[in-house]
Amino acid sequence: MHPMEIRTPRLLLNGFSDADAHHVAALAGAYEISRFTLNIPYPYEISSAQQWIASHDTMYTQKSGIVFAVRSPTTMSLIGCVGLNADNCHHRGELGYWIGTEFWNKGYCTEAATAAAQFAFDYFSLNKITSRHLDSNNASGRVMEKLGMKKEGILKHEIYKEGTYHDLHVYGLLKDNLEVLSL
Structure with a gap:
């Protein structure tokens, strides 16, 4: 598990553990999550969640990406996920996220994604x-x-x-515009 931990005003971002697999399968396994995301299957099996969590260490050690569990800092319960795949050759990364449906419309996704993006620009020396x-x-x-x-x-x-067939909307943020990010 990666040792990084980020605290925001309302959230804790840290690594996933094997014990999180059931919670990942339950939260990300909701049809509403799969329907709106590119890579989350429905149904989402616990074995798939276990494999996904096991892949995080390699990403972290190879510095090809990082995945954070988004948690309540008081209960440590899982709310969702935010992660970034890094393309170190071109100094860019792609941000992705999901939040459990019971936590929608509370601003958690924006808060977690903002913290992860700030971290990623520095940690991976990204330009975009x-x-x-x-x-x-x-x-x-x-x-x-x-x-x-x-x-x-x-x-x-x-x-x-x-x-x-679905259209895919693409957004970008340059490091030069990083001052826009605030929690």
């Missing part, structure tokens, strides 16, 4: 962070805009999911 969302997930686009990301384009019919 991008993020993408399906055309049906306008809430994710609002999170990106609150981070100060600018819409860079729409990739038409980029994703085939559940028998339908």
